[in-house]
Amino acid sequence: MKFTPAISAIAFLSLAACDTMTGPVTNGGYNPLLPAGGGNLSTPTAGTTFSAGQFVRAAMDNTAFFQSRPKGEADADKLLKRGTSMKVISTSDSYVKVELDSGEVGFVPSVMLEDPNAAQQMPTTHPGEYQVYPPLPGSGIGQPLPVVDPAGLPPGGAIPTVIDPDAPAATAPVPPVTPPTDQFSAPVPPVEPKAE
Numbered sequence: 001m002k003f004t005p006a007i008s009a010i011a012f013l014s015l016a017a018c019d020t021m022t023g024p025v026t027n028g029g030y031n032p033l034l035p036a037g038g039g040n041l042s043t044p045t046a047g048t049t050f051s052a053g054q055f056v057r058a059a060m061d062n063t064a065f066f067q068s069r070p071k072g073e074a075d076a077d078k079l080l081k082r083g084t085s086m087k088v089i090s091t092s093d094s095y096v097k098v099e100l101d102s103g104e105v106g107f108v109p110s111v112m113l114e115d116p117n118a119a120q121q122m123p124t125t126h127p128g129e130y131q132v133y134p135p136l137p138g139s140g141i142g143q144p145l146p147v148v149d150p151a152g153l154p155p156g157g158a159i160p161t162v163i164d165p166d167a168p169a170a171t172a173p174v175p176p177v178t179p180p181t182d183q184f185s186a187p188v189p190p191v192e193p194k195a196e
Contacts, residue, residue, distance in 0.1 A: 050088045050096055050110065058084040059114040066107045069095060077106065086113075 050056060063084065064076035086098040086108070095107045 050091050050113065050115070052088055052090055054088045055116070056086055056088055056096070056098070056113045057116050058082050058086075058108075059112055063112040064109060065100075065104075066095075067104075069097075069107050078104075080108075085116075 058080045059082065061079075061082045063080040063082070065078040065080050066074065067077045080100075084100070086100050089097040089099055089105065091097070091110065094110055096110050096113060097105065098108050098113075099105050
């Protein structure tokens with residue numbers, strides 16, 4: 001019981017030393033934007049830069065359009081369809097000030113825009129990468145996808161994708177059951193003598 005103050009002091013000092021563990025981890029070298037297994041590669045940079053007067057288009061459905069430059073987690077004022085054409089007025093950080101064909105002026109995230117005149121780039125692979133998804137048809141990578149039946153039926157012998165419990169059972173004949181021809185006798189259990 002004499003060691004209680006010493007143990008309390010040690011516990012207090014160890015908890016005080018953990019103060020640095022309650023903050024965010026910084027300078028750890030981890031970048032979530034790098035591909036898995038990429039190690040300490042250089043940070044990727046945006047491949048496309050936009051200039052004033054250039055015509056661009058929305059790269060995906062539901063491209064966010066803001067009437068004023070958004071701050072924080074603002075909701076988009078409008079969602080644009082993929083391929084919507086617009087003219088670049090100016091660029092700053094991650095937003096591009098654009099004018100839609102309708103005359104509306106607003107801001108769109110630069111990652112949601114594409115240059116329609118830019119050549120399509122094939123993704124490059126690095127020596128340490130693994131492909132974990134099926135390849136795209138026509139990419140020449142991996143094996144071709146199976147031929148799909150125009151009627152939508154699965155290939156022969158495949159398990160059906162939907163099993164209907166009310167569907168009639170298959171009418172394959174049941175094989176006949178033949179009785180065994182050998183006779184087996186049950187083993188006789190050993191008799192133990194009674195202890196008197």
